[in-house]
Amino acid sequence: MxxxxxxxxxxxxxxxxxxxxxxxxxxxxxxxxxxxxxxxxxxxxxxxxxxxxxxxxxxxxxxxxxxxxxxxxxxxxxxxxxxxxxxxxxxxxxxxxxxxxxxxxxxxxxxxxxxxxxxxxxxxxxxxxxxxxxxxxxxxxxxxxxxxxxxxxxxxxxxxxxxxxxxxxxxxxxxxxxxxxxxxxxxxxxxxxxxIHSVYSVAKNEGDDHHHHHAQMEPQFQLPPGEAYSRRENQGQGYFSCGWLFGAEYQFDFDLLLSMLNDITAERVKAVVNTSRGCYAFNVAKGVVSVNEMSLEGFESRIEVIDSSLMPWDQLEDVLLELAGVHK
Missing domain, CATH: 3.40.50.300 (P-loop containing nucleotide triphosphate hydrolases)
Incomplete structure (x- = not known):
C-alpha cells in the first residue's frame, strides 16, 4: 500500500x-x-x-x-x-x-x-x-x-x-x-x-455524538447449514428493518413477487431474488418498483424491508415462504 x-x-x-x-x-x-x-x-x-x-x-x-x-x-x-x-x-x-x-x-x-x-x-x-x-x-x-x-x-x-x-x-x-x-x-x-478535493473539515470528536441500537455486527449474514431460510431484524433512529435470506435452490414466482412488491406499504424494499424467470434485482422507493435482470447463478435470494413503523414481519414472512415454495 x-x-x-x-x-x-x-x-x-x-x-x-x-x-x-x-x-x-x-x-x-x-x-x-x-x-x-x-x-x-x-x-x-x-x-x-x-x-x-x-x-x-x-x-x-x-x-x-x-x-x-x-x-x-x-x-x-x-x-x-x-x-x-x-x-x-x-x-x-x-x-x-x-x-x-x-x-x-x-x-x-x-x-x-x-x-x-x-x-x-x-x-x-x-x-x-x-x-x-x-x-x-x-x-x-x-x-x-x-x-x-x-x-x-x-x-x-x-x-x-x-x-x-x-x-x-x-x-x-x-x-x-x-x-x-x-x-x-x-x-x-x-x-x-x-x-474534486474534499474541503469539509471534521472537528475533533465530531461524529462521536450519535447513539443508537442496532443488531450485533458480523462479517456477513449467512444462511445456517441445512436451513431453507433465515431472518434478521434491526431497529434504530426511528426505523425498523427485517431481512430474509433464502437458499439458492428456491425460486420465487416472478409475477406473484412483483405483485406483492407493488402492494407493499413499506417505505423501502430491496431484493436480489432467484425467480421463475431468472435472477432479478427489485427496488421499491416511494411506491415505485424498479426491476433489473441480473446474470447471477446459484445465488441465495435476499430481501430487505425497511419502514418507520414496525410491520407485521411474521405475516410478510408467510407470504414470502409461499412465493418461494418453502414449507415451515
Whole structure:
C-alpha cells in the first residue's frame, strides 16, 4: 500500500439512489481501472453488495446499521482489506440512516492518512424530500447534506418544477457554499466529480455524538447449514428493518413477487431474488418498483424491508415462504 488511493464517500438518505449512482459510476469508470466499494446497510442481508458484484468491483459489506460503531472495527477491517487489494479508487457507501462524519474522521486519521487520498464527499438527495417535514426535520438527513462537498439532486425525472426550485434555492443558501451541485436522473453522476478535493473539515470528536441500537455486527449474514431460510431484524433512529435470506435452490414466482412488491406499504424494499424467470434485482422507493435482470447463478435470494413503523414481519414472512415454495 505504497500509494494513496483516491477515496469518495457517497452518502444520502433512504431512497435517494446511492446504489444506483454507484452502479452507474462502475459502468462508466475507465476500463483499465479496478475499483473497490465498501457498503454499509441498515439492514442485515447485504443487498447492495449483491447488486454491485456484477460490475467487477471488489466489494466488502458492513451490515447491521452503522459502520462506524463498535470502535470502528467493522469499518476499519473492511477498508484495510480493500486497500490491500490496491484498487485504483475506493468508494464508501454509508447507510442511508447514518452520517459520514465518523467515516471521514477515520479516513483522515493517522491509520489511513498515508494510504487514502480523501476526495469529495457526495450526497444524493431526492429534491422532493426537501419539502417533506419527515425528511427535512431528520438530523441525519440534514447532517448528510451539510457535510457534503458535492450535492446531487437525483430523480429529477420524477420531480415537479417546485421541487427543482426548492433544490436550487437550498443550494444557493448554503454557507459555506457547496463545491459542486447538479440535477440528474437515474443516478447519472459525472465521473469528474469524484476528483474534486474534499474541503469539509471534521472537528475533533465530531461524529462521536450519535447513539443508537442496532443488531450485533458480523462479517456477513449467512444462511445456517441445512436451513431453507433465515431472518434478521434491526431497529434504530426511528426505523425498523427485517431481512430474509433464502437458499439458492428456491425460486420465487416472478409475477406473484412483483405483485406483492407493488402492494407493499413499506417505505423501502430491496431484493436480489432467484425467480421463475431468472435472477432479478427489485427496488421499491416511494411506491415505485424498479426491476433489473441480473446474470447471477446459484445465488441465495435476499430481501430487505425497511419502514418507520414496525410491520407485521411474521405475516410478510408467510407470504414470502409461499412465493418461494418453502414449507415451515
Amino acid at each position: 505504497s500509494s494513496r488511493v483516491p477515496t469518495n464517500i457517497i452518502t444520502g438518505f433512504l431512497g435517494s439512489g446511492k446504489t444506483t449512482a454507484i452502479l452507474h459510476l462502475l459502468k462508466t469508470k475507465p476500463a483499465d481501472e479496478n475499483w473497490a466499494v465498501l457498503v454499509n446497510e441498515f439492514g442485515e442481508v447485504g443487498i447492495d453488495g449483491a447488486m454491485m458484484s456484477e460490475q467487477g468491483a471488489m466489494i466488502k459489506e458492513v451490515p447491521g446499521g452503522c459502520m462506524c460503531c463498535t470502535a470502528g472495527v467493522p469499518m476499519s477491517v473492511g477498508i484495510t482489506a480493500l486497500l490491500r487489494q490496491k484498487p485504483d479508487r475506493l468508494l464508501i457507501e454509508p447507510t442511508g440512516l447514518g452520517h459520514p462524519k465518523q467515516v471521514m474522521a477515520t479516513l483522515r486519521s493517522p491509520q489511513y492518512q498515508d494510504y487514502v487520498d480523501l476526495k469529495a464527499t457526495i450526497a444524493l438527495v431526492d429534491p422532493r424530500n426537501l419539502s417533506d417535514e419527515k425528511y427535512y426535520s431528520n438530523q441525519n438527513f440534514a447532517d448528510q447534506l451539510a457535510c457534503a462537498d458535492v450535492v446531487v439532486g437525483n430523480k429529477v425525472d420524477q420531480c415537479q418544477v417546485k421541487d427543482i426550485d426548492r433544490f436550487n434555492a437550498w443550494i444557493t443558501d448554503q454557507v459555506p457554499p457547496k463545491v459542486f451541485s447538479k440535477l440528474v436522473k437515474y443516478g447519472e453522476l459525472p465521473l469528474e466529480v469524484l476528483d
